[in-house]
Structure formats: structure tokens, C-alpha cells
Amino acid sequence: MTVSDHLIIGSSHAALAAIAAIRAQDEAATVTMLTRDRHLPYSPTLLPYVVSGRARPENVILHDAAFFSSLRVRIETAAGITAVRPLAHEVMLEDGGIWHYGKLLLATGAAPTVPAIAGLAEVRFHRLRSLDDALALRAALAEGRRAVVLGAGLVGMHAAENLATAGMAVTVIEPRDQVLPSYLDAETAARLAARFAANGVDIRTGRAVVAVAPTGSGEGAGCRLTLDDGAGLDADLLLVATGVRAACDYLAGSGIATARGILVDAGMRTSAPAVWAAGDVAEAPSFPGPSRAVAGILPEAVAQGRIAGMAMVGDAMAQPYRGSIARNTYRFFGETVISVGTGIAGTVPADAEIFTGHDPDTGAYWRIALRGECLLGIACVNLSLDTGTVCELIRREIALTPLKARFIAAPRETAQRLMSRIWR
Numbered sequence: 213m214t215v216s217d218h219l220i221i222g223s224s225h226a227a228l229a230a231i232a233a234i235r236a237q238d239e240a241a242t243v244t245m246l247t248r249d250r251h252l253p254y255s256p257t258l259l260p261y262v263v264s265g266r267a268r269p270e271n272v273i274l275h276d277a278a279f280f281s282s283l284r285v286r287i288e289t290a291a292g293i294t295a296v297r298p299l300a301h302e303v304m305l306e307d308g309g310i311w312h313y314g315k316l317l318l319a320t321g322a323a324p325t326v327p328a329i330a331g332l333a334e335v336r337f338h339r340l341r342s343l344d345d346a347l348a349l350r351a352a353l354a355e356g357r358r359a360v361v362l363g364a365g366l367v368g369m370h371a372a373e374n375l376a377t378a379g380m381a382v383t384v385i386e387p388r389d390q391v392l393p394s395y396l397d398a399e400t401a402a403r404l405a406a407r408f409a410a411n412g413v414d415i416r417t418g419r420a421v422v423a424v425a426p427t428g429s430g431e432g433a434g435c436r437l438t439l440d441d442g443a444g445l446d447a448d449l450l451l452v453a454t455g456v457r458a459a460c461d462y463l464a465g466s467g468i469a470t471a472r473g474i475l476v477d478a479g480m481r482t483s484a485p486a487v488w489a490a491g492d493v494a495e496a497p498s499f500p501g502p503s504r505a506v507a508g509i510l511p512e513a514v515a516q517g518r519i520a521g522m523a524m525v526g527d528a529m530a531q532p533y534r535g536s537i538a539r540n541t542y543r544f545f546g547e548t549v550i551s552v553g554t555g556i557a558g559t560v561p562a563d564a565e566i567f568t569g570h571d572p573d574t575g576a577y578w579r580i581a582l583r584g585e586c587l588l589g590i591a592c593v594n595l596s597l598d599t600g601t602v603c604e605l606i607r608r609e610i611a612l613t614p615l616k617a618r619f620i621a622a623p624r625e626t627a628q629r630l631m632s633r634i635w636r
């Protein structure tokens with residue numbers, strides 16, 4: 213049995229933020245990072261660029277082995293865990309090994325879900341969450357020209373753009389009526405879909421795949437998809453990007469409470485003593501509360517990992533987690549899209565008001581959701597909004613009065629003006 217004072221499971225953004233916080237306070241304790249991945253830590257956000265070839269695999273690695281040696285952090289790759297025994301302070305590994313911990317952080321992120329589609333298990337399909345997934349997709353580009361992406365969420369759309377950039381003929385199938393349904397309103401989504409179409413991507417919203425069958429045999433065989441309108445579609449490469457769920461199956465029988473993720477409080481503590489969880493695996497308080505959410509975005513994984521790491525070493529400066537606010541910035545075919553907060557995607561809350569604006573000179577477009585005098589959320593295209601400033605306006609429930617009309621007309625400049633008043 214091997215022992216570590218601080219045992220971190222996972223090697224991505226939450227885990228890295230935690231080890232930085234631990235080492236800032238405690239240089240002596242043993243710190244070990246166990247990860248299922250066979251690579252050194254990398255950012256999943258860069259994987260679509262590995263697929264297109266715009267980024268080389270070695271360029272997405274965040275830290276080399278020397279970095280971990282200098283921090284005296286032991287990192288074990290290809291070391292997936294299968295179980296946690298909180299009473300014994302033990303973690304079981306896939307290879308049968310056992311680690312004993314003083315304090316444990318679970319930062320195992322999320323894993324892609326696979327939809328229940330007849331025949332899907334019989335065909336070769338790809339996912340995009342790990343560097344190995346991206347390398348497999350990249351290798352598959354050589355095997356044909358036609359790619360089909362299931363799901364028009366963030367991962368699906370990123371992948372579609374990069375597959376098209378790499379020269380594939382790409383079709384995206386999305387059962388809901390618009391692309392990026394969890395992030396954008398229908399109008400902003402339609403502008404973006406038009407951009408994809410102009411770049412040759414065939415986007416089919418409001419359509420579902422009902423069956424899949426192989427079109428050949430052997431390694432490189434493609435497949436034929438049947439859509440719910442009876443149409444058929446041939447694919448040399450099939451990417452399933454229909455969503456993710458917290459990767460915490462290894463907690464079965466551990467007694468640690470889970471729902472959509474591992475339940476944590478504002479200090480990232482789980483229901484078990486000496487066990488914390490952070491990042492895409494954690495279901496944490498969300499803003500404005502009292503609800504909980506699996507935030508599923510990089511900045512929140514970093515914030516949660518830092519809080520967990522500080523708590524593990526008893527750092528007196530540790531602040532409670534303020535709750536997640538959804539925020540995403542993405543660039544598709546030269547269009548920069550930003551979405552922050554709520555009230556933008558899906559059904560608009562009954563007590564919210566929606567305002568839109570555009571700048572004919574720059575082509576920028578924005579859509580704002582307000583509740584009374586306060587900002588709920590904003591989505592914009594080609595407007596260089598500072599998402600940190602917007603998050604603060606939302607979090608602090610800053611009344612926009614008397615600048616409300618100005619904010620609606622010029623959100624970027626007015627947001628800065630409002631916050632500079634507060635910070636001053």
C-alpha cells in the first residue's frame with residue numbers, strides 16, 4: 213500500500229488549482245496526483261484544435277514532468293481509480309493497487325454520455341473529452357471525407373468547425389430546434405448556424421437519429437444513420453457529442469453522497485470526512501442559490517479546485533465558494549460568441565425583460581435579459597465584452613439605474629463604467 217498526505221484524483225484544471233493552493237501553504241506534506249489519463253495534464257478546451265491539426269498534441273500539455281518534480285508532486289498517469297473507502301482512508305486502483313490518504317480530493321471531471329440509439333453499439337464512433345479521443349479523431353480523418361456529429365452543444369460545434377477546417381464534409385444533427393440550445397437564444401443561435409452553413413457545414417436541427425448500422429466490416433468501416441424523418445445519411449466518421457455526466461461511478465458503495473455530481477458544500481467538502489470534490493465532477497452551490505449545479509466550465513473548476521486545496525491545508529484565507537454563474541466565450545469561423553448568466557437560453561423567465569441591440573458598423577449583436585433593474589444574463593456576437601465584469605454585475609445584483617438605457621444601447625462600455633464606480 214502506498215501513502216500520501218494529500219491524494220488528488222484527476223489531473224486537469226481542478227486538480228492543478230488544488231495542488232497550487234496546497235503547495236502555497238505546505239511545502240512538506242506529500243502530494244500525489246493519480247490520473248486515468250496516460251498523458252501529462254492538458255486542457256480539454258484545446259482538443260478540437262488537435263483534431264483539425266491547428267495544435268500539435270505536445271502544445272496542449274499544460275505542465276511537463278519537471279514542473280511536478282519542482283513542486284515535489286508525484287504524478288501517476290494511467291492510474292484510474294475504481295473505488296473509495298472513506299472509513300479506511302483508502303482508494304482502489306484499476307491495477308489492484310491501494311493508496312492510503314490523509315486528505316483526498318476527487319477531481320475526476322466529466323465523461324461523455326452515449327445516447328440510446330438502436331445499433332450505435334455495433335458501429336465505430338468517436339467522442340471528444342480526452343487527448344486520446346482527439347488523437348483517434350485526427351487519425352480517422354484519413355479514412356474518409358464525410359463526418360457526422362451528433363449534438364450541437366459546445367463540444368459538437370467546436371468539433372464540427374475543426375472537422376470542416378480539416379477538409380471534411382460535416383453534418384451536425386441536433387434534436388432541439390437550434391444550435392447551442394443550452395447557451396444561446398434562438399436568434400443568436402440562428403446567426404451562428406448561418407455562419408456554419410456559409411462554411412459548408414450542414415446543420416440539421418429538430419432532427420434525431422433513430423438507428424445506425426455499419427456499412428462495411430473491419431477497422432475503418434463507416435456507418436449509415438437513419439433520421440426520424442426517414443432520411444438516410446452515410447458517415448465515414450461519427451462523433452457522438454450529446455452531453456457529459458459527472459465521472460464518479462467509482463463512488464458506488466462508498467457512502468459519499470451524489471446526485472448529478474458529487475454533492476459538496478461551499479467549502480467543497482463532500483459528505484465524508486477528509487474528502488473534497490471539485491470541478492466538473494462536483495455538484496456545488498450555484499448563484500444565486502439555494503440551487504446546486506454541476507458548473508461544467510473551466511473557470512469554475514479552477515475556482516473550486518483552489519478552494520478545496522486551501523481547505524485541505526487549513527489555509528485561513530479560504531473563502532466559501534460564491535456559486536457558479538454560467539459563462540462561455542467561443543470563436544467559430546471568426547465569430548466571437550459570449551454568453552453569461554441566465555434568462556438567455558431556453559424559456560425566458562416570466563419576470564424577465566429582453567432587450568436586443570446591434571452595431572451596424574462592427575456587425576456586433578447583443579441580447580440582454582434583465583429582471584427589474586438588474587442584469588440576469590447577456591449573449592452577444594462580436595462584442596468584446598469582459599465576462600468577469602458582467603459576472604460581477606450579476607453576482608452583486610447591481611441596479612443599472614440610471615444607466616439602464618445606456619447599458620442596453622452600449623453594454624460593453626456601460627458595464628465597465630458601472631463596475632469602475634463600484635470598485636472605486
Ligand SMILES: Cc1cc2nc3c(=O)[nH]c(=O)nc-3n(C[C@H](O)[C@H](O)[C@H](O)COP(=O)(O)OP(=O)(O)OC[C@H]3O[C@@H](n4cnc5c(N)ncnc54)[C@H](O)[C@@H]3O)c2cc1C
Nearest residue numbers: 222223224225226248249292293320321322491492509510
Ligand atoms: C472539447 C471541449 C471544449 C471545451 N471548451 C470549453 C470552453 O470553451 N470554456 C470552458 O469554460 N470550458 C470548456 N470545456 C469544459 C472544460 O474543459 C471543463 O470544465 C474542465 O476541463 C473541467 O476540469 P476538471 O478538472 O473538473 O475535469 P476534467 O477536465 O474533466 O478532467 C478530469 C480528470 O480526471 C481524470 N479521471 C477521470 N476518471 C478518473 C478515475 N476513475 N481515476 C483517475 N482519474 C480519473 C481524467 O483522466 C482527467 O485527468 C470544454 C471541454 C471540452 C471536452
